[in-house]
Amino acid sequence: MGLLVVGSVALDSVKTPFGEAQEVLGGSATYFSISASYFTEVSLVAVVGEDFPNAHIELLKKRGIQLDGLEKQKGKTFRWVGEYGYQLNEAKTLETHLNVFEKFNPQIPKAYQTANLVFLANIDPDLQRGVLHQVKSPQLVACDTMNFWIDGKPDSLKKTLGEVSILIINDGEARALAQNPNLVQAAQTILSYGPKILIVKRGEYGALMFNGESIFSAPGFPLEQVYDPTGAGDSFAGGFMGYLANTQNYSESNMRQAVIFGSVMASFCVEAFSLERLNSLNYQEIVNRYREFKRLTHFEEV
Amino acid sequence: MGLLVVGSVALDSVKTPFGEAQEVLGGSATYFSISASYFTEVSLVAVVGEDFPNAHIELLKKRGIQLDGLEKQKGKTFRWVGEYGYQLNEAKTLETHLNVFEKFNPQIPKAYQTANLVFLANIDPDLQRGVLHQVKSPQLVACDTMNFWIDGKPDSLKKTLGEVSILIINDGEARALAQNPNLVQAAQTILSYGPKILIVKRGEYGALMFNGESIFSAPGFPLEQVYDPTGAGDSFAGGFMGYLANTQNYSESNMRQAVIFGSVMASFCVEAFSLERLNSLNYQEIVNRYREFKRLTHFEEV
Numbered sequence: 001m002g003l004l005v006v007g008s009v010a011l012d013s014v015k016t017p018f019g020e021a022q023e024v025l026g027g028s029a030t031y032f033s034i035s036a037s038y039f040t041e042v043s044l045v046a047v048v049g050e051d052f053p054n055a056h057i058e059l060l061k062k063r064g065i066q067l068d069g070l071e072k073q074k075g076k077t078f079r080w081v082g083e084y085g086y087q088l089n090e091a092k093t094l095e096t097h098l099n100v101f102e103k104f105n106p107q108i109p110k111a112y113q114t115a116n117l118v119f120l121a122n123i124d125p126d127l128q129r130g131v132l133h134q135v136k137s138p139q140l141v142a143c144d145t146m147n148f149w150i151d152g153k154p155d156s157l158k159k160t161l162g163e164v165s166i167l168i169i170n171d172g173e174a175r176a177l178a179q180n181p182n183l184v185q186a187a188q189t190i191l192s193y194g195p196k197i198l199i200v201k202r203g204e205y206g207a208l209m210f211n212g213e214s215i216f217s218a219p220g221f222p223l224e225q226v227y228d229p230t231g232a233g234d235s236f237a238g239g240f241m242g243y244l245a246n247t248q249n250y251s252e253s254n255m256r257q258a259v260i261f262g263s264v265m266a267s268f269c270v271e272a273f274s275l276e277r278l279n280s281l282n283y284q285e286i287v288n289r290y291r292e293f294k295r296l297t298h299f300e301e302v
Numbered sequence: 303m304g305l306l307v308v309g310s311v312a313l314d315s316v317k318t319p320f321g322e323a324q325e326v327l328g329g330s331a332t333y334f335s336i337s338a339s340y341f342t343e344v345s346l347v348a349v350v351g352e353d354f355p356n357a358h359i360e361l362l363k364k365r366g367i368q369l370d371g372l373e374k375q376k377g378k379t380f381r382w383v384g385e386y387g388y389q390l391n392e393a394k395t396l397e398t399h400l401n402v403f404e405k406f407n408p409q410i411p412k413a414y415q416t417a418n419l420v421f422l423a424n425i426d427p428d429l430q431r432g433v434l435h436q437v438k439s440p441q442l443v444a445c446d447t448m449n450f451w452i453d454g455k456p457d458s459l460k461k462t463l464g465e466v467s468i469l470i471i472n473d474g475e476a477r478a479l480a481q482n483p484n485l486v487q488a489a490q491t492i493l494s495y496g497p498k499i500l501i502v503k504r505g506e507y508g509a510l511m512f513n514g515e516s517i518f519s520a521p522g523f524p525l526e527q528v529y530d531p532t533g534a535g536d537s538f539a540g541g542f543m544g545y546l547a548n549t550q551n552y553s554e555s556n557m558r559q560a561v562i563f564g565s566v567m568a569s570f571c572v573e574a575f576s577l578e579r580l581n582s583l584n585y586q587e588i589v590n591r592y593r594e595f596k597r598l599t600h601f602e603e604v
Binding site: 181259290 | 559596
């Protein structure tokens, strides 16, 4: 069994300087799954309400995503309303309606309990461990988190970090988690909490992977049009984990390639609203952009 | 004749969360010259006051920097007082005393008028053109500027840009100059003003070089200690132009190597206050860090 993701499926309303979208398909597990689906089979565990449009289910199915773990509960689907300014760096959250997501208690279907790779998207760290304890013996577990849990449940979060191999967070979160403004020092502190690898997402500036003494710097892809940054981080994680699930090679060299594939998927994600671009790719486009990343960063030895 | 730089020589007082320094040697032409001196012979044109310490002259001479163009005028040397917060991204200027720099009207000594490469540090764009018209037929001219001239003398600045090959500025300045928040679009606008190449410095996030259709992304070097960012941009420009002066090869491939050498010098610059680190390097340390940049960014093809 391949790649399991546990996280949110949501309906997003997003406004950017370039337009707006109302109640479009969103959520961390959604972006992750669609992105990873270009590389491997993905099993999704999440919850939606009775109002969740069937068209969205069809879209996920069409990408081959396994939905046995997508619960439908009485009530409304999780909704998020956000806005971006011209800088497009950080979303301003206008409204969050957790709805059925508030009482989400992920149950992992038996068939998914043998997953080789697990991604715990940004949910309560107690629930993240609850998921892990239902999974038999995964080769690789990665997780995300956010300032809400870093500030609100630091002890539970550290317990979770003691049980995962990889933490994927953004730079502000890394600095807050380690309480250190210097990212290199912060990374060393975070790795002392348990993970072997820390990946720091830096938006348009790319990503850094800290793996023991090694540091890998991946650039952001310079885009002429960025329409909607929503989901970029989860698309990154999806490309990263999807590629690793496909190759099952966890060497530093292959991890670096996975970071670039993650960066490729994030760069496609932001080129259109919601999943418009991410959902309509083919593998050749992905490989082509990977090669553009190579040209973007190549320089000769001395 | 090699590399000519025209800019400021100053006495800086700097406070960061890690300490402070009073009236230490600073200024754009100083950082540029010291940095470039590891690669080539540099001729400096600038002005200081009667109070300029002789020890600083000796320091510059010791690095082999040609000082025939360093005027000494009646009055005091340019002084800058600044402060950095924990983010270390942007200096807060507390005081600027232009003193003798206010009436600086650069005269290029005859021996320097045949310079192959010229760097016009951040001075009035009228003066930048004044310098250019004294230089015979340089192979390559690069310049810097700042928001003060972008806002205050946009027409003069555009005239200068029409006469240079390379513009080296930071990302905020690039966005302001092109009046466009998207850096890729901003770069295209700026290249339409005249320069063949635009280099955008992004502090800890590295640099982007736009050369026609090609984009090169160089990372920032992840440092465990950043003591004082003052002069990083000019050290970058010094390493970049110094390497080009040394190799006299202006191919895309060699330009990319020059960007990495610039990044190497900037990374050394910020590791200590003022010129402490930058002034005490040897060439092997520079090459070693270049190779660390290679390891930092390397990933396999697909």
